[in-house]
Amino acid sequence: MDKIAVSLEERADQVLPPIAKRATRLGIVKAKGHYLISEDGKEYLDFASGVAVTNVGHNHPEVVEAAKKQMEEMIHGGHNVVYYPSYIELAEKLNELNGGSQMVYFSNSGAEANEGAMKLAKKVTKRPAIISFKRSFHGRTMATTSITGSSAAHRKDYEGLLPSVYFADYPYAFKNNRTEQEEVDHCLETIHELFSYQIDPENVAAMVMEPVQGEGGYLPAPVPFMKEIRRICDEHGILLIFDEIQTGFGRTGKMFAYEHYGIRPDILTLAKGIASGFPLSAIIARRDLMEQWPAGTHGGTYGGNPVACAASLSTIRILEREGIANAAEQGSYFLQELKKLAGQTGQIGEVRGLGLMIGIELTNENGNPDSQLLQYIRDKALEEGIILLGCGVNKNVLRFIAPTTVKRKEIDRVIHFLKETLLSK
Ligand SMILES: Cc1ncc(COP(=O)(O)O)c(C=O)c1O
Numbered sequence: 510m511d512k513i514a515v516s517l518e519e520r521a522d523q524v525l526p527p528i529a530k531r532a533t534r535l536g537i538v539k540a541k542g543h544y545l546i547s548e549d550g551k552e553y554l555d556f557a558s559g560v561a562v563t564n565v566g567h568n569h570p571e572v573v574e575a576a577k578k579q580m581e582e583m584i585h586g587g588h589n590v591v592y593y594p595s596y597i598e599l600a601e602k603l604n605e606l607n608g609g610s611q612m613v614y615f616s617n618s619g620a621e622a623n624e625g626a627m628k629l630a631k632k633v634t635k636r637p638a639i640i641s642f643k644r645s646f647h648g649r650t651m652a653t654t655s656i657t658g659s660s661a662a663h664r665k666d667y668e669g670l671l672p673s674v675y676f677a678d679y680p681y682a683f684k685n686n687r688t689e690q691e692e693v694d695h696c697l698e699t700i701h702e703l704f705s706y707q708i709d710p711e712n713v714a715a716m717v718m719e720p721v722q723g724e725g726g727y728l729p730a731p732v733p734f735m736k737e738i739r740r741i742c743d744e745h746g747i748l749l750i751f752d753e754i755q756t757g758f759g760r761t762g763k764m765f766a767y768e769h770y771g772i773r774p775d776i777l778t779l780a781k782g783i784a785s786g787f788p789l790s791a792i793i794a795r796r797d798l799m800e801q802w803p804a805g806t807h808g809g810t811y812g813g814n815p816v817a818c819a820a821s822l823s824t825i826r827i828l829e830r831e832g833i834a835n836a837a838e839q840g841s842y843f844l845q846e847l848k849k850l851a852g853q854t855g856q857i858g859e860v861r862g863l864g865l866m867i868g869i870e871l872t873n874e875n876g877n878p879d880s881q882l883l884q885y886i887r888d889k890a891l892e893e894g895i896i897l898l899g900c901g902v903n904k905n906v907l908r909f910i911a912p913t914t915v916k917r918k919e920i921d922r923v924i925h926f927l928k929e930t931l932l933s934k
Contacts, residue, residue, distance in 0.1 A: 517548060532557070532898055533891060540567035543912050543919060545896065554919055557896045558910045561723070561755045561866075564782035565827040566912040572785045572823045579819035588615065588813045595818035602825060603793055606764055607777065612799035614792045615813030619754035619780035620648025622790035623717070625807055626776045627652060629794060630715035630748045633801045638708050639671075640700070640716045640747075642679035644725030644902050647717060647752055656717055659725045659902060673712075675703050679722060680734050683859040683870060693734045700741060710745035715776070720766040723755035726901035727868025727908050729861060732770055739772040748775040748798070754790070755866070758782030759828040759913040762837030762864025769863060785824045787817035832913035839915050840864040846924045854931040856882060865913060868906045878903035882934070889930050895923060 517536030521529075536548040543566050545553045558564060565572065579595060586593045600613040616622050627639060641647070641656040648657065655671035657663055664670065678699040682692035704710045716738065722728040742749040751774035756766035760782060763769060767777070775798060780790035788811070844862055847869055851857035856879065858872035871886075873879040883899045886907060890897045900908045909923065 533896065535891075535896075542566045542568075543915060552894060553891075554895045554922065556909050556911050556923060557898045558782075558912055559786060560781070560898065561760055561910050562781045562786050564758050564760060564913050565785055565824055565832050566914050567786075569785060569824075569827060571827060572820050575819045575823035576787065576816050579816045583815050585811075586815060587810070589808065589810070593815050595815045595822060596813045599813070599818040599821050602822060603779075603791060606825075607793055608773070610796050611793050612796050614799070614802075614807070615818070616790045616792070616809055617788045617811050617814075618648070619752075619778065619790055620650045620653040621809065621812075622754070622778040622780055622792050623647045623653045623656070623750075623752055624650055625792045626750045626752075626778050626794075627656070627715065627717070628807050629776060629792065629798065629802050630750065632803075632806060633798050634714040634746065634748060636712050636714040638673040638675060638713045640675050640677055640703065640708075640713055642718050642722075643676050644679055644681070644722055644728075645717070645719060645752075646722075646724035647719075659722075673708070675708050675713075677703055679718070679725070679728070680731055681726070681728055683861075689731050690733075693731050693737070696734060697737055697741075700738075704745075710741075710747060713745065713747045715748040715750050716742055717750040717752060719752050719754075719756060720770065721756045721761060721863055721866055723866075724900050726870070726906045727862060727866060729766075729863045729866075730770075735767075735770040735772055742775075750774060750776040750778065752778050754778055754780040756863075758824070759833040759836050760864060760866050760910075762833065762840050764828065764833060766863060766866075783824070784817045784821040787814070787820045789814065789817035789821055828913060835915070836865045836913035839911070839917065839920060840867065842917065843867055843909065843911070843920050843924075846920070847927075850924065850928055850931070853928070856931055856934070862909075865909070865911050865915065868900065868908045870901070871905045871907060878905035880904040883907055885934070886927070886930055890926060893926050895926060897923075 518534045537545045538548050539546040545555050603613045604611045643658045646659045647653040652671050655674050658676050678696040680692045680696050682689050753765050757779045776794040783789050847860040851860050857869050859870040871879045871882045883905050887897050900906050
């Protein structure tokens with residue numbers, strides 16, 4: 510492809526505000542499988558997956574085919590106006606995937622699903638308060654900013670947010686230098702303290718949590734913590750909302766991360782990987798809860814767009830056929846190779862993850878978070894044609910969000926790159 514005179518980045522600088530900043534300065538003109546192709550013809554191995562969206566790779570032919578077919582039949586009927594097959598079929602499939610006796614409501618984005626989940630919880634319980642967790646990320650609308658605890662910058666100058674939101678601690682044993690059990694005990698204690706000093710549990714509508722914290726640092730919650738959270742919610746009639754917007758759709762080597770824990774949420778929110786890039790999100794909750802959400806008390810124009818629903822059904826078929834099993838297999842290989850690498854270099858404090866939701870904590874010689882090293886690695890990776898993202902409250906966690914269909918040789922390429930980069934530093 511000819512080098513074009515004015516790059517997309519240069520044109521963007523004229524018309525896009527700083528708020529529209531992105532993780533790279535790449536101008537991308539084509540996406541195929543596990544690769545993005547830039548305007549100057551360079552191929553990038555994509556281990557960002559559009560931030561955990563293109564879980565079966567870019568433009569999977571089956572997804573493209575399903576979307577095209579649906580476009581020819583109907584682009585928008587309006588879910589407020591008519592029923593249409595892809596919407597109903599997807600609701601049926603999501604109900605089946607979540608054990609039956611569930612009902613499904615579609616929206617457009619993750620934040621919108623979380624907003625709806627909170628409204629549902631308040632409507633059903635008639636209680637005001639929400640408990641969220643430190644370092645959580647739930648979206649950018651005012652209500653989801655209110656329950657987000659991963660950066661003061663997300664909240665600065667927007668304060669006067671949703672009232673009656675309380676934050677408990679979420680396990681981060683590595684950072685707090687505790688054993689897993691000590692960390693779990695500590696975090697559970699912060700919930701009991703909230704109940705004793707700040708908010709009576711009978712006033713709490715819901716607890717909202719990510720089974721693996723995403724933006725907060727790729728932190729899987731320990732099983733005993735999750736089980737106890739479930740028990741506490743049951744004891745006090747609090748609805749448990751799992752935000753699986755980033756952990757869903759095969760990302761962790763199961764369709765949904767909660768399957769690793771042997772417990773179920775009362776309300777589940779899904780987005781990102783649900784439709785391979787078409788804007789779609791879902792709130793899934795038990796029938797007895799959903800039946801208490803009267804018509805007209807929540808809504809939206811575009812939720813459950815026919816094309817997005819068709820793309821989602823096709824995405825789910827690919828995940829069930831190959832993506833989920835591959836994510837589990839390649840994820841455990843990736844994790845093991847990263848652990849080996851951590852043993853060979855002094856710059857990786859911890860390797861952790863579930864399936865293909867893997868992060869490494871970069872630390873300096875004093876064991877402190879090393880955000881400069883993160884930036885250095887990401888820049889070098891781009892030079893090598895690999896897209897990697899960071900996360901974590903200290904901006905020192907390198908996260909790997911490979912497609913669930915990733916191949917062994919692509920993981921090996923990333924491991925090789927990391928090894929060369931870290932050992933030559
Ligand atoms: C766990 C989690 N919840 C909610 C959101 C918000 O989703 P959206 O950007 O689609 O509103 C994100 C996005 O990164 C997320 O990771």
